[in-house]
Amino acid sequence: MLRSLARERPLRLKSLPRYGQWSSPCIFVLAVIGSAMGLGNIWKFPYLVGQYGGGAFVLAYLACVAAVGLPLMVAELMLGRRARSTPIYGLLRIAREEGLSGGWSVIGWLGSVTGLLVLSAYSIVGGWSMAYVFRSAAGAFHELDAVAAARLFQELTDDPERLLAWHTLFMAMTILVVSRGVRYGLEEAVRWFVPVLLTILGILVFYAHGQPSFDRAVDFLLRPDFARLDASALLAALGHAFFSLSLGLGALVIYGVYAPERVSLLAVAPIVVLTDTLVGLLAGLAIFSVVFQAGLSVAAGPGLIFQTLPLAFGTTPGGHLMATLFFTMLVLAVWTSAISMLEPAVTYVMKRWRVERSLAASLVGVLVWSFGLLSLLSFNLWSHLQPLGSWSRLGRGTFFDVLNFFITGLLLPLTGILTAVFVGWRMSADSSRIELGGGWGYRLWLVLIRFATPVAVVLLFLQAMGLLGWEVL
Known part of the structure; x- marks a missing residue:
């Protein structure tokens, strides 16, 4: 596989990244896979498949990944490796090299800030997952009924002190990994976490x-059940293709900064996309088999993981052990994604204020932890607050709901469209060809990033703003 990742092309004289470099192409691939594998394909993908009728949605998702996810992934990795600097300064450097306005560095700002916002909410769900590891191991799921399963989750979210403890522990774990640097922190994490995650999934x-x-x-x-593949299903597939690959968060840009020079990004991206999709499908098989066996509905929405699954595992032989393994896998998936979201802002603070990595990681981590308290309290003490109560689309939305909508409906599409326009239309083709090489793969990527990706992302944005009239869960 490593031979297929390499490409023969003249090397440019380019300094190595100040912050470190992946030790091998294999580690680089594992790191990008770890960033992509998160709640998107283990939590959200199965319940979207359940809502939209199975195989038809899977096919639609694969088409959207090919048209949107894959081109944007290549673009972000390419920008990182070309800049060899933190996303904000890196985009500024590339823009100046191309004779363009420094304002294009807004892409780096949007990605880095969005990554921190996502992490602030991600940490809450990571805390839920950690709590459920211990609950399942202690046998709390044994012979649950539907009411007890709902009450078990409600007791967790209703207790701000308990949520605070799990949120704090998860953020501390994330800060610890990032503070150790690329070689001894991020690399060691993906070297162990991703294989363990895949092993648990296999079990x-x-x-x-x-x-x-x-x-x-x-x-x-x-x-495939194409009768259920309507416009809302297609837009849900498009949105998930964007969300599930860690696009628009600055994570892939910073991981591209650390990429070895002779690794073919056009070869790496399909490997990551296929692995990410395969993990989602296998997770779906594991989840649906248990849920069907318990006679429960797979169209349970977000509650599928934290309410329906405990109920299902509690009625199957050996279920408490399998539930413990499942939530351990979920913790690892969230953790590997979380460290990639924290890294871009940490490297910016290191460069901007010339501080040590450990201090930068602590400062940014505490900032994210603090902002996460708003999401945490929206499940209990502040659950009655509706920040956008006058807007019909989120009339009953808590702060957590508003943040999720703001990220997925505005920030991620905006970052995606700006990245596609910058790479496809403003950055010279010669510059991208230097990083990606020539051939039919490069030409196909250039067509997709110039035409298919921008149109798809604009549709996603219009739908999120309620301008298309299609409702998506």
């Missing part, structure tokens, strides 16, 4: 294969 699928309902889960995931 869960093997367990699911032994369930009588496994064939039904396969049929549900892979048999």
Whole structure:
């Protein structure tokens, strides 16, 4: 595989990144996979498949990934490696090299800030996952009924002190990894976490294969039901293709900064996308097999993971062990994504104020932790507050709901469209060809990033603003 990742092209004289470099192409691939694998494909993907009828949604998602996710992933990795600097300063450097306005550095600002906003909410869900590891290991899911499962989750979210403890622990774990640097922090994390995550997923699928309902889960995931593939389903697939690959968060840009010079980004991106999608499908098989076996609905929305699954695991033999493994896998998935979201802002603080990495990680981490308190309290003490109560689309939305809408509906699409325009139309083709090489793969990528990706992202933005009239869950 490593041979296929390499490419032969003249090297440019370019300084190595100040902050470190991945030790090998394999580690680089694992790091990008770890960034992409998160709540998007283990939590959200299965319940979207459940809502929109199975295999038809999977096909639509794969098409959206090919048209939007893959080109943007290549673009962000390419920008990082070309700049060899933190996203904000890196975009400024590239713009000046291209004779363009320094205002294009706004892409770096948007990505870095969005990553911190996502992490502030991500940490809350990471805390839930950690709490459920201990609950499942202690046998709390044994012979649950639907009311007890809902009450178990409600007791967690209603207790601000308990949520604060888990939120603090998760952010402390993330800060610890990032503070150790690229080689001894980020690299060691992905070197262990990603293989362990995939191993646990394999065990869960093997367990699911032994369930009588496994064939039904396969049929549900892979048999297309095109009658349910309407406009809202297509837009949901498009939005998830954007969200599930850590696009628009600055994470892929900073990981591209650390990329080895002779690694083909056009080869790495498809490997990451296919692995990410495969993980989502396998997670869906594991989840749906258990849920079907328990006679429950797979169209349970976000509650599928924290309410329906505990109920299902509690009624199956060996369920408490499998539940513990599942939530451990979820913690690792959230953790590997979280460190990639924190890294861009940490490197900016290091460069801007010339401070040590450990101090920069602590300062940025405490800032994210503090902002996360707003989301945390929106589940209990501030659940009655509706910041956009006058707007019909979010009339009953808490701060957590508003933040999620603001990120997915505005910041991520805006970062995506600016990246596509900058790379596809403003940056010279010669510059991108230096990083990506020539050939049909590069030409296809250039067509997609110039035409298909911007149109798709604009549609996503218009839908989020309610201008298309299509409702998406």
